[in-house]
Each structure stands twice: as C-alpha cells, then as structure tokens.
Amino acid sequence: MSATTHAFAPRPGERAAQAARFARLRRGVQLRYVLLALPAVAFLAVFYGYPVAAMLLRAFNDPAWGTENFRPLTTLTRDIDVFGFSVPGNAYLRVFGITLQIAIVTTLATLLLAYPVAYVLAAIRPSRANLLMILVLIPFWTSILVRSYAWMVLLGREGTINRVLMGLGILDEPAKLLNTRLAVYVGMIHILLPFMILPLYAVMRGIDRNLLRAAENLGGRPWDVFRRVFLPLSLPGIGAGCLLVFILALGFYITPALLGGQRDVMISVLIAQQVTLIKWGFASALALVLLLVALVIYVVFSRILGVERLYGGTRA
Amino acid sequence: MSATGEARQGVGVGASPRARVRPARAARRRVSLGQGLLYAVTGLILFYLVFPIFVVIPVSFSSAKYLQFPPPGFSLQWYEKYLTRSDWTGATWLSVQVAAGTALLATLLGTLAALALVRGRFWGRDLINAFVVSPMIIPSIIVAIGIYFFYARIQLIGSPFALVLAHTALAVPFVVVNVSATLVGFDERLEYAAMNLGANRRQTFLKVTLPLIRPGVLTGALFAFVTSFDELIVALFISGTGAVTLPRKMWDGIRQEIDPTIAAVSTIFIVLSVLVLVSAELLRQRSERLRTAIPTQVE
Numbered sequence: 297m298s299a300t301t302h303a304f305a306p307r308p309g310e311r312a313a314q315a316a317r318f319a320r321l322r323r324g325v326q327l328r329y330v331l332l333a334l335p336a337v338a339f340l341a342v343f344y345g346y347p348v349a350a351m352l353l354r355a356f357n358d359p360a361w362g363t364e365n366f367r368p369l370t371t372l373t374r375d376i377d378v379f380g381f382s383v384p385g386n387a388y389l390r391v392f393g394i395t396l397q398i399a400i401v402t403t404l405a406t407l408l409l410a411y412p413v414a415y416v417l418a419a420i421r422p423s424r425a426n427l428l429m430i431l432v433l434i435p436f437w438t439s440i441l442v443r444s445y446a447w448m449v450l451l452g453r454e455g456t457i458n459r460v461l462m463g464l465g466i467l468d469e470p471a472k473l474l475n476t477r478l479a480v481y482v483g484m485i486h487i488l489l490p491f492m493i494l495p496l497y498a499v500m501r502g503i504d505r506n507l508l509r510a511a512e513n514l515g516g517r518p519w520d521v522f523r524r525v526f527l528p529l530s531l532p533g534i535g536a537g538c539l540l541v542f543i544l545a546l547g548f549y550i551t552p553a554l555l556g557g558q559r560d561v562m563i564s565v566l567i568a569q570q571v572t573l574i575k576w577g578f579a580s581a582l583a584l585v586l587l588l589v590a591l592v593i594y595v596v597f598s599r600i601l602g603v604e605r606l607y608g609g610t611r612a
Numbered sequence: 613m614s615a616t617g618e619a620r621q622g623v624g625v626g627a628s629p630r631a632r633v634r635p636a637r638a639a640r641r642r643v644s645l646g647q648g649l650l651y652a653v654t655g656l657i658l659f660y661l662v663f664p665i666f667v668v669i670p671v672s673f674s675s676a677k678y679l680q681f682p683p684p685g686f687s688l689q690w691y692e693k694y695l696t697r698s699d700w701t702g703a704t705w706l707s708v709q710v711a712a713g714t715a716l717l718a719t720l721l722g723t724l725a726a727l728a729l730v731r732g733r734f735w736g737r738d739l740i741n742a743f744v745v746s747p748m749i750i751p752s753i754i755v756a757i758g759i760y761f762f763y764a765r766i767q768l769i770g771s772p773f774a775l776v777l778a779h780t781a782l783a784v785p786f787v788v789v790n791v792s793a794t795l796v797g798f799d800e801r802l803e804y805a806a807m808n809l810g811a812n813r814r815q816t817f818l819k820v821t822l823p824l825i826r827p828g829v830l831t832g833a834l835f836a837f838v839t840s841f842d843e844l845i846v847a848l849f850i851s852g853t854g855a856v857t858l859p860r861k862m863w864d865g866i867r868q869e870i871d872p873t874i875a876a877v878s879t880i881f882i883v884l885s886v887l888v889l890v891s892a893e894l895l896r897q898r899s900e901r902l903r904t905a906i907p908t909q910v911e
Contacts, residue, residue: 333729351754352758438881
C-alpha cells in the first residue's frame, strides 16, 4: 500500500484531497477485514459465547434471582485439609482444595520431568532431536481417553504393574493402585508432560550456545554455567509451560474420573455430578468460580510473561 | 592433556580442518559421565511417555478373555467383535462424519478469521482475537455444560448436526492459530506483484495467497478433525441416545466391559494419531520449504 504512494508527486493543492482519498481507501480495506472475521465471530457468539454467558448467569437466577447458589460454598460446616493445614471449610471447598493441590503437584512434577528431556533434545543434533520428538508427539496426538484407559490397563488389580511386581516376588497379593490419588498423579503427569516439553524445547532451542561457551571460557564450572546462564535464559519456557499445564490441569475431567477414587473428585467432576442431579444453578456457580480462578491466574501470569510467548509454544 | 598435544600437532602439520575439530570433541567426551546420567534419565522419562500407549496395542491382539499383559496368545477376536457389532461401527461412522463436518466448517470460518486478525488493523482486533481463541483455554466442562443447557432449551440434544456445531466452536481456535502462523511469515509483495501483473483480487487470492498458506490451512483442518474425533466431554452431555460418538461409546463401556474390545478401539485411535502426526510433520516441512524458497525466486 505505502509502496505505491510515493510514486506520485502530488501538487501542493492536491495533497489534502489525496490524503483523504487514501484514508477512505484504507477504511475500505479495513472494512473488508472486519467482514472476513464476521462469520467466525458470529458463529462463536451464537454457539459458544452466548451459551457460556447464559450458563454463568444461571449462577444468579436459577432457580431464583440472588446469590443463593453460592451459599453452599460460603457456609462453613467442617474443617478441611488444604496442603496439610486444617482450615474451616465444607465439602465443596474441599474439592477446590484438592483440585488446586493436584494442579500444583502435577505442574511441578511435569516441570521436573520435562526439563531434562527438553534440555537433551535442545543439546543434541536437530536431526536426532526431531527423531526423539516423535516419542513426545505420539502421546501428544493420542486422545486423553485412550491414554487414561492405558493407565487403567497398567494399574488395575490384574494389571501389568501388579503382575510384574507379584512375578518378581515383591508383592504377595495385588496392591490397590487404581482409583487412588497416586493413579491420578501418574495419569495426569503423563498426559500433560508433552505440553511442558514443547514450550521448554522451543525456548531452549533458541538459546545462543555462544553464551554458554563464553561462560565456560570465563572459568565457569558446568553447574555454574547452567545455573547462572542457561537456567535464567530458559525461564520464559518454564513460565509458559507451567501456566499452560496448570490451567489445563485445573479443568481436568476424564483422567480423575477414571483413575481417581471417591476422595479424588476434582472440580470438573463435581460440576458434572451437579448437572446430573439437575442442580443447574449450583453447577453454574461452581463453573463461574472455576472460570474466575483460571482467568485470574491466566491474566496475571501472561502479563508477567508476555502472551505471545505462550502462543508460540503451544502445540508444536 | 592428549587433547592439547593433538591440537598442537594438527597446527604444526598445516592444520587440516579435521585435526582442528578434534580437541573440541575430546573436551566433550570428558564431561560424558554426567551427560550419560542425564541421557539415562531422559530415556526413562521418554519410556514413561510412550510405554503405556504401546501396552494397549499387544493387549488388543490378546487371545485371553480379560485384560492381560503380556497376552498369552495372538488373536484377532476383539477386532472381529469391534467390526461385527453395529453399535461400535455405527459410533465410528458417526464420529467420522461429525469430525469431517467439523473440519470443513471450522477450516472455512477459521481461515477467514485468521486473514482478518493477522492483516487487519481495525478497532477491537485484539479483543476479537482473544474471544476467538478462548475456547482453547477455557476448561472444557464449562463449555460443555453451557452448550448442554442451551441445546436442552432449543431441543438439539442427540443430533449429529448439533455435535458438529458444538465441536466447530472448539476447533476454530486451532485453525486460527495454525493459519495465522503461516500468514505471519507471508511476503505480501507477492500479492502486489500478482496484482501489478493484472490479476484481480479473487485471482490473487486463489492463485497466490491460498497456495502459499495451504499447509497451514490443511494443518488447521487436521487439528479440527482430531479435536472433534477425540472430543468426549461435550459429547457426554449433548449426544443423548441419538448421536453416540466413538469416544462416548468407549466411555460408556470402559468400566463395565473388561474384555479387550476397548483396547482394539484404542489401537485404532493410536494408529490414527500416528498418521496425523506424520501428515502434520509433512505439512510443516512443506510450509517451511515454501517460506524459504520464495524470497530467492523473487529477488
């Protein structure tokens, strides 16, 4: 657009008229872009925006106007355990506490496991890294339901792990592995690991190796070079990965429902239960709280990290 | 010690490039103990990632009546059961149709939106962008119950068409993100060149723009297809009895049916995901080739 403008040299009097004409043209171009976005925006408004907004409104108007649906959350009936501390709460707040705890543990564990993998993938030759990346991408593309089912096969009473442990003489009778908190952790970490590896790997690939060589030449021992140069440079990847995994973990439904027990109900499972009990207003209130928690965490952390970094890392 | 000796020798002989590389290699070998440990840990973690998926495959070929690993013998009975029972094949066919419909609709909407969001400079663009990609971030249960309440009121529960509409809302962000990625590196001078040579807007779009962003569009379509084909949570609420998809059918049977039929179905999902991974990789390579090849041809 701008490339063609300076080809003409307008006479002094025509300058204003020409500027107006260009402004009009530019508005026309922008109008065309708005029209291109319109179908998607209209579609999403009808089949996603409006239904979700109407559902959230239900928290205040189903069955009657008011904040009645939040009362079960704010009425403190008994002490609950949150991160080992006993605080006043109720059965519903306990589910929120469990959800936060599972999300935090899962996020930290995936970070711990993903970091060495991403480090090695970024350090070796790209052709080999691409080959090993297949091992990360196959689970990434496999549905969560199938992967949770695979863990049911492995962890069940007659499952692979019990059989192996009994075959080795470590166990005399099958241990209860399925429907425990441990199973939820193992399954969720497995499912979310690729979401941590990919952003970490993207950031680590971009780190200038000359900086590490310079640090080595200046006498840094390998550990110091890692701790004071590489680790700080990989922080954007850590931030993006943790934020992504944490937000995804908060809303997990399939894995805790299949692998968890009675005591491992996460907030999504609770919401689904309330819907089937036809307590739609209360389910909406729970959904609203979950959404607010997720949004606040997302907005705060993406402000700190910069949103574009986050998008750069998701899904390869 | 020997590294420096070799280096000195290399320089003395006239420093063939090969000799000069050697000391660096020797230095790398020196830290290999810690590195060996790191590689071993990485290997274990990669094993943890892949192993559960590959356990399912042998179980699906098991001759046993129950889930058992390693399987006592080879049999195709669970595939036979899957292929001969009409509830399984019906669910599969429905899932394919819904996913194809979703891919078509989401690709159309998402590609147009990506063009507008990457190139446009209009008021509210960032807000629209956030709205369009938000289904990707918001917990699925929230979207699912929102759509469920809405469909319950307008009586769309149990219709495959309604599933397509719901899945499209979830799939549009993936198309937008993928197409945007190819548009960001797009050289707009190619379009001006086409128009200077007499092409109108439509011709320019169809013959220049579209071929160049095609890998991104196809990757987006692939994502949209998989998003719908794998989707369970929305389907749990709105598929009713009239539109049971394959994940929904698996979910219904996953706790009662202890025979390995579900392992056979899972194997089909795994094969599909490998196929998708390969296609996505080929598309990515094509997109990179297009991006690097064009500037040299133009200049």
